[in-house]
Amino acid sequence: MQRSQPIIEQPIIEQPIIEFVNHASFVLEFAGHTIISDPWLFGTAFNDGWRLLCDSNFDPQRFRDINYIWISHEHPDHFSPMVLRSVPEAIRRDITVLFQQTKDRKVIDFCAEIGYKTLELPHMEPATLDDGLEVICGRMPLYDSWILYDCAGFKVLNLNDCTVTPKALETIRRVVGSIDVLFTQFSYAGWKGGPADTTMRRKAAAAKLSAMQTQIRVLAPTWTVPFASFSYFSHHENRHSNDSINRPDGAATAIRAAGSEPVVMYPGDTWRAGDQCNSDTALQRYRRHYDFAAKSYLSSESINEPTLIEAGRAYAARIRSNNSVALLRLIRRMPLLGLLRPLTIEAHDLGCRYRLSLEHGLEPLGALRPPDAQTSPNVRMHSSSLHYLLRHDWGYDTLAVNGRFEADLDGFKKMKKLLSIGSLNNAGHRLTVGLLFDRDFLRMVRAAALRLRAQQPSS
16 A cells, blocks of 8 residues: 655745835834834925825824834935924834944934934844844945845845945845845936936936846846835926936836836735735826926025025034045045035025135135126025035035036036035045045945946936
């Protein structure tokens, strides 16, 4: 008599429940525990340059059901102090904020100061949070990070808006293995020229979809959720930047063409990850939100010249105190680099031009004269943007994202070469001789160069 073969039961992999909150935020629930990513629920971001495309329906009281908050990076559409403060204090003490390890600890310390528990995640090392839920967080050059949720074998990777090279994607793949679900950005999110530069924006939109498809081909997710692009340029000075942004239906088509199944979610939608998902209802609901002529746009009050001059003086003093003055001078004298050179800025609402340098701060060049009587400025912006730029180390990053300025590509590059020193300081680095041998810093420089190259129009 032939013996029957024993039946080997395959382990049942529990699937997480995902609720889409808005923009780059979703709640993942697994094994009775919940983690929310990058909660930007209301208000503007980037100095009134961005608004959410549609309203959230996630009330701060709902944080009673949240165990963890993961914040990918310091940008205000991911790290929103206003939202974090809106959570009742009694609820905050039961929530742990997860953040990448950084030198300055700025984000993690802020969250601790307002009453949250905190946990720093080491670079690319597994960390177990609760029953069966393991995470791996990876830092990216400049300031960003990604996270993998390993739900007892069902893997969800959140790349948010990380700028990821093909080589970096291969590294991520080796670290996380095969994944089931990918969350990724699907449209451009920064300055892409002035009102007449529609072609530049169209190329940027196409490049973003192409980058998303590269991620899919390397990481091979079964399902891909397009997100982190549900915002719009919300100021009168940057509203032209909405003319070419990608929409979720185009993202869904690109995802399917790359070999993954698109999962498009509207705020409040839930999905048992891995189940069949029909995105048609969400796509239909989003369409009305892309009528940009019907959107409201903000304007700003002017800042007077004495206030600007004082802010410029403080900016230059802050840069000199935070960095090696000798190294600043040496770099400025290297003609091939073209770094840290003075910049000519026009405050168009004041009708005045200024020279900004690290030695003297902001110096007035007098009232505007006819165009043929004075050299064109490198960049034009509203006085409120200039004031914001000078007051904050992250001011240049904000300006580069909100696009509230006018410049040609050469002017933009010259502005970046002078003002990125503030971004470096904001990331917790000081320009010293030792920094030139810092591997993280060199990775940041390379990433910045790649970003700048991406701004170049293709021939």
